[in-house]
Amino acid sequence: MTLTADLYWSFRSPYSYLAIGRYRAMTEQHDLDIALCPVYPLALRQPDFFERNHPNWLRYTLLDVMRLSQFHGIAMAPPRPDPIVQDIATRKIAEDQPYAYRLVRCGQAAARRGKGFGFAYEVSTLIWGGTENWHEGDHLANAAQRAGLDMAELDAEAEDDAEALDAEVAANQDRLEAAGHWGVPTLVFEGEPFFGQDRIDVALWRMQQKGLEERR
Template structure:
């Protein structure tokens, strides 16, 4: 019997990027369906989050995400541009956000088609893998095509059905909190949350207890 899990995920989270490829590989190699459910990042949900953190938080996080990428051999480069427009010095989140709403709605539109894991992985590889100007040219169109999707179709839906997509994205956040967590990446399997890119092996271990088998 095929198993199923939900992966709550954000385009702005470097740890989401560092996890998604390994979860995609797990789904490819084992009899499990992982449904990626995108949420808006803290920068959208709690704009003052970064201003309230300890001064060392940002520098430590940057150091840690780089070494995690190196440890796992995952290509990693600073996002150019960042999906969230933010003043790095003051940590202030800009009022205008030209990227994150489009990206997250595209991810939810892909989720409606059962292809959000592939789509978000392909896009994350552009954003966090070092692609310059990932938002321009045919970068996103190529990512969508590799995921078996059409970017023009997704974009049209993201614009025409933005309100409903945002309701679905909000429902994803509620589902995450009901499952017992609030951050990303979090995999929820049979009601049990596994938060962080360092819980993938533990999530797999739990699935194996429930009958997970190689394909």
């Protein structure tokens, strides 16, 4: 019996990136289907979040994600460009966000096709895996192709159906909060949330309790 779960996820979250490859491996090794539910980055949902946080928060987060990438053997580098346009010195979020809206809308368009998980994995590997100017040239087109998608088609849908896609992304966020959390990455299995890249083993343990089997 195939078990199912939802993964609430952000293209800007380094912890989401650190989680998605490991969740992907879980689906390859077990009779499990994970549906990607993209949400907008916290910087867009709560623009004053970074200004309100402790001054050490950003420095610690950067230290933590780099050491976790080394611990898990996951290639990682600061994104160039950052999916969110932000003044690092003041932490202020710019009003114009050319990358984030494109990524999330295309991610939701991919999710409509049942291929959001693969799209998120390939694109986040570009963004966080060290590809400079990931938004230029054919980087995204090739990533979409690896996920079985057409980037031009996704971009057209993101532009033509932006309002409906945004409503679906907002519904993702509502479902995440209804499940009992607000942050990403959060896997929700049978109504139970597992927040963070450090809860993957716990999520696997719970699913095994519910009969999760290895693929044969």
